[in-house]
Amino acid sequence: MVKNKQLGLIAHDEWLAPYEDAIRGRHEHAVWKINQLTQNGKSSLSDFATGHLYYGLHKQGRGWVFREWAPNALDIYLIGDFSDWQEKEEFRCRHIPGTGDWELVIPAGKIKHKDLYKMKVHWRGGEGERIPAWATRVVQDENTKIFSAQVWNPRKKHTWHDAKFKPDTAPLLIYECHVGMAQDAEKVGTYKEFTEKILPRVKEDGYNCIQIMAIQEHPYYGSFGYHVSSFFAPSSRCGTPEELKELIDTAHKMGLAVIMDIVHSHAVKNEVEGLGNLCGDPNQFFYPGDRHEHPAWDSLCFDYGKDDVMHFLLSNCKYWLEEFHFDGFRFDGITSMLYYSHGLGEAFMNYGDYFNGHQDDNAICYLTLANKLIHEIKPHAITIAEDVSGMPGLAAKFEDGGYGFDYRLAMNVPDYWIKTIKEKKDEDWHPSSIFWEMTNRRADEKTISYAESHDQALVGDKTIIFRLIDADMYWHFSKDNRNGMVDRGIALHKMIRLVTASTINGGYLNFMGNEFGHPEWIDFPREGNGWSYKYARRQWHLVDDKNLCYHYLGDFDREMLATLKTVKNIQKQPVVEIWHNDGDQILAYSRGDLVFVFNFSPTQSFPDYGFLVPKGDYKVVLNTDAVEFGGNGLADDSVVHKTNFDPLYEKDGKEWLKIYIPARSAVVLRKNK
Incomplete structure (x- = not known):
């Protein structure tokens, strides 16, 4: 960025001019950090983000090598099936002098595919069993419910067939989904079932991208994947890494991009399964003091100012792109990262609220570098920011002083529809207000518009169809038993989606099942519902039943997307x-x-x-x-x-x-x- 040249961010919005020094300062901080991590350009960010290739358990020749970053540890043993879960000298790691790293070279034949293992870590004043931070395979015992890392070296590796695949973003039409709940049966669905049964539906419906939730391993299924414990391990509840790769490869063959809901905004507090206290230092990965815990999420907040944490998270981005061929990420909880307050209790009424010194420059720097890295590795990658605050520049170009996301979620749109349906009579729906809300966005930032996502489908909230029809969904949704409430709901459901999707300036998103007005909320198995899977599924048989009204909504959604596609790059028109x-x-x-x-x-x-x-x-x-x-x-x-x-x-x-x-x-x- 030229020092005296006006920033592109300000050129597009003159009201940002009073904050040019702050915007420039954030940009220069990111430039400084990039130079530091790349030795002033002697290497690249991609060269820096290779922690997953060094740490963790790796096949080396005929044997194995294991490494972990554990600066507070005094001693580390690998324990597992191969050691009868005892500390044995042959599985004792050695500290690498002058670093916080530990290493163990394991001769051939000592461990094998599917062996379970953990670290036994000793620190001053304590000890504990821990799952390695860089573990790429973590499984849960069905009986004891205990999580362990697992040696993973299948004889048959996945062969990719997607070398020429490139995402279609003209426009980007996203089908937000959760593999575990993507089936009719009351159970956890698998990657394999999703590949065979759901991908064809998505393709037929006209979407060109799936956004998969809950990929990173998480101890509690009901967290929807947002309390992550093992950041490099795809959730084993749904199957093997090879089956996830097959899902992605198959999607690419169908012309579907696959992006991942990535959680770098916080981590689960669990110490045995997660990073909460890996080696006797609760602050190894996380901020100390008052900033250690998220006050609303019961989770831990990463210290983005540490180079080792930056290394961990950037390597995580690269790992999912290269190992699993994801086409990008929707970054969850950006607001929590941007502000010391996590955005809690903030009104965000004017531009001064974004530049008042209450922002975490370390987190802003990380997000900027993450976008630089992702697009360095995959120029056509897709990155989406989930932010409720309206921070200017999130989806503006790095060169213009922005953070480099390709899109930001238009989170005002679903809020508007909820407020309208809840608070206004039908005769008070004003087209001027609707049009303003659908098209009110920054000129230099592309958005993903949506009428509702998984957030509105969770228990405690209501989907649009339920707000419109409520209990009559249960009694009057067969074709021969409709009433006025159902007719109103069907009509407005289609109109709301059409005005939302047809005014996009980037992309459109729908959560699976909402396109046909899925009647149930989402409620994962928990003690309060008897650990039932009844509401943690999608009832596809409803839309397939031509005697019910659901297919009307599903058919309309498909034709709506097909109509939008008839205009070349409609999002740019x-x-x-x-x-x-x-x-x-x-x-x-x-x-x-x-x-x-x-x-x-x-x-x-x-x-x-x-x-x-x-x-x-x-x-x-x-x-x-x-x-x-x-x-x-x-x-x-x-x-x-x-x-x-x-x-x-x-x-x-x-x-x-x-x-x-x-x-x-x-x-x-x-x-x-």
């Missing part, structure tokens, strides 16, 4: 407002050669509502009110709509398009070439 009238509750806008028209009125239909559009003939390509989508079919969609001449607008090349718009419906038209 300007959203041009044609008309809104809050009294009539009518909204119209165009993107490319498509015209989107919404009538949010619950009662008023309009037979000849007119808009000024470019002269031509217009054909209906999608109608939420179509019978095949559970609508009333009140309009004749086979009619070609010809514009009407008006001399007042002749010089603009515009004429009146007049169409019939039934109440509570939306239609998409295409201008004939």
Whole structure:
């Protein structure tokens, strides 16, 4: 960055000018750290992020080598099936002088594939069994529920077939999913089942990317994967590493990108399974004092100012990209990382709240370096920031003073829909407000828009379909037993999704099952529900049953995505407002050669509502009110709509398009070439 040149971030938003010194300071901090870690460019960030190739257990020649970073340890033994779980001299690690590292060379034949093992660590005043921080395979005993690392060296390694794969981001259409709950049966689903049963559904529905949750190993299934213990180990609940690789490879063959929900914002407090007290120093990986624990999440906060922690986390990014061929990451809990307060109790009312000295520059530096590294390794990688604060520059280019994410989640959108459904009567849904909320975003940052994600599906909250229909979902969702509440819910569910997806400037996201209005919340097995899997699954049989209304929503979702794809790079096309009238509750806008028209009125239909559009003939390509989508079919969609001449607008090349718009419906038209 040139010192005296105006930052691109500020060039796009002059209101950031008063904070140029702070923005520049954060950027220069990242540049300084990159230079430090790469010896002023003599190496690369990718060269630095190779901890997973050094630490952990690795096959070496005919034997093995094990290494661990444990600076506070006095002695370390590997114990396991191979030592009868006893400390034996032949499995005693040696300290590497001048470092915090320990090493053990294991001759051939001493350990074998699937052996269970742990470290037995001694420190001043204590000792304990620990799972190595860099373990790449961790399993849980079905009877004792105890977790152990596992020697993993299968005879048949996965052979990749995706060398030419490149994610399709024009636009990015994300299917957020959880492998364990992606099946009808009341159990934990497997990578294999997901590959065979779910990937074909995702492909058929028109999505081009899956975002997988809960990949990193976590002791408590009900944490949804957010309390991670082993950062380099794919969850063994769902199968083997090879089966996860097969899932990803198969997805790539289908043209589906695969991104991972990565958790670097905190770690589980568990000491036996996790990093909480690996070798007698609770602060080895984490901040000391008041910043040690997250006050709301009951977890530990990484110390991003330590080079060794930076090494651990950056290596983790590289590991998942190279070992499992993930196409990128959705970084969870960015807000918690950015602020000393973790964003708790913060209003974020003005720009000063982002530059008031309450931000963690170490975490900002880490996120910036993580993005640099990821795109250095995979130029076409996808990175998404989950931030509720609205921090400017998250998805702006590094060179412009940004943090380098490709996208940020438009978290205002689902909040808006929840608030609207909860607090406003149908007749008070104002198109001007809807359009503003869907399109209000920073000019230099791409977003992922969504009506709802897994957050809104969790027990204690409600999905959109449940907010609209509630208990009538259980009694009136068969085709021959619908009522007014169901009809309203089906209509608005489609309209909400269409206005959200058609106004994107980057991508669109949906959580699995929500596209067809899955009726149940998500509640993982826990003591309070008798450890039941009843609500930790997706009931695909509902959308497959043509006697029920679910397929209407699923069919519409598929056709909606197909319609959006007919406009090349629709996410880059300007959203041009044609008309809104809050009294009539009518909204119209165009993107490319498509015209989107919404009538949010619950009662008023309009037979000849007119808009000024470019002269031509217009054909209906999608109608939420179509019978095949559970609508009333009140309009004749086979009619070609010809514009009407008006001399007042002749010089603009515009004429009146007049169409019939039934109440509570939306239609998409295409201008004939």
